[in-house]
Amino acid sequence: MSTDNQLKFTVERHSNPTPAEQIAASLVDPVFGRVFTDHMVTIRWTEGRGWHDAKVEARRPFQLDPACAVLHYAQEIFEGMKAYRGADGKISLFRPGENAKRFRASAARMSMADLPEDVFLQAVGALVDIDRDWIPGGDGSLYLRPFMFAAESFLGVRAAAEYIFCVIACPVGAYFKGGKSAVTVWVSDQYTRAASGGTGAAKCGGNYAASLIAQTEASANGCDQVVFLDAAEHRWIEELGGMNVFFVMDDGSLLTPPLAGTILPGITRASIIQLARHEGMTVTEAPYAFEAWRADAASGRVRETFACGTAAVVTAIGQVRHAGGEFTIGNGAERDVTQRLRTLLTGIQRGKVADSFGWVHHIA
Known part of the structure; x- marks a missing residue:
């Protein structure tokens, strides 16, 4: 993977991470999209400054102003991808570069900030690395959700001048439950x-x-x-x-x-x-x-x-x-x-x- 546009990430590990035995219990039969890992990745974009404040940090709620643009004009995009733990214990991603390309295409269509593919891949890799203990073996996987939303506080129909990019993750099993063929x-x-x-x-x-x-x-x-x-x-x-x-x-x-x-x-x-x-x-x-x-x-x-x-x-x-x-x-x-x-x-x-x-x- 190219690294031409890499940012320097600040890493702030969770001060009270989930105990290993609790993680293990969560990986037995995870319900899709219900249990999340300890960390998230965030990067901010502001007009005239570009991408900055790249962080790997404890997963936490966002504080949003009631006038935050995404709440009114729905400037928001996301991706869905997975990290796998192979039988040899190696961790891998499947065609992550294609997710990065599609993310850029979605951003362009929604008139949002352009996130370089290298930065997208760097952010995803950083989260997988720090929360690798959450990746199930067998038929399970770690579902990754990179997303971006308009974070500027204003009312008016135009593209926002501030965005937040974030990656969160959750361990998952089968999407359709019940063993359906x-x-x-x-x-x-x-x-x-x-x-x-x-x-x-x-x-x-x-x-x-x-x-x-x-x-x-x-x-x-x-x-x-x-x-x-x-x-x-x-x-x-x-x-x-x-x-x-x-x-x-x-x-x-x-x-x-x-x-x-x-x-x-x-x-x-x-x-x-x-x-x-x-x-x-x-x-x-x-x-x-x-x-x-x-x-x-x-x-x-x-x-x-x-x-x-x-x-x-x-x-x-x-x-x-x-x-x-x-x-x-x-x-x-x-x-x-x-x-x-x-x-x-x-x-x-x-x-x-x-x-x-x-x-x-x-x-x-």
Whole structure:
């Protein structure tokens, strides 16, 4: 990793860190996003000065003025990534440079300060290093949440002149609990996640806030996740509330909706495409209508469907519900391609499969 833009971090260790036995208990079966590590990383940006006051410090609440810009105008972006503990005890990150690039792209779309990729990587690495005892072994991981928000206190519709970048972390297990081999999804025909020219390709909190009502609808219909259709025609499949989606056809090929500004360019998505092609599979990025999905599931043309993302990794979709009824993917049990890709991807992430792509970055 390049180090051209590195800042000097002040390290202030937690004065009362979590006891080792309590950490160990937290790693047994961690609930996603509920238990956090002892430290965080913060860096401030002010107009005319740039990035400064880089710190590794005890995790604590922020003190925000009631007029803080993020509370009124939602200038906020974030990333999701993981640190893994391999069977050999080595700690690694998966394609962190791609997270750094996407973070910059999100910042540009939201008219926020540009954080150099080197600084992003330095900050993430610093937190992983100081809280490495919190990284589970086995199938667990340390979920990392880098984020940035407008910190200037003012009322007025313009880009802020002050920002705070922060990284926090939490140990996690499976995203979908209960040992599910496949999830059930709800296709929303009323709500949309993003429109052309909007912020769909940026990883900003507003996209997720807009999706929550549809996710609530999905839950009310006994579903784990929501599938969004395009905003213009309410016809074309785009993505899930927090994941991209792939379809496995009867000839073994993969189909996934194309990136056109309304879909988040998932790093897991890009990895699946590259990995599948390396394995000799044909992968097509093309529009796919909901009606075609329903018909192809009935005819057997679609054998499997899976969602993918940092949190859920690769998760099979077994049943689809919508306002007009429901249908099952394939025979309801076939997961061969989904499981193969999941095994290969997680194997690379955890050091069990040779990394021929240069995706894995070890933390010293």
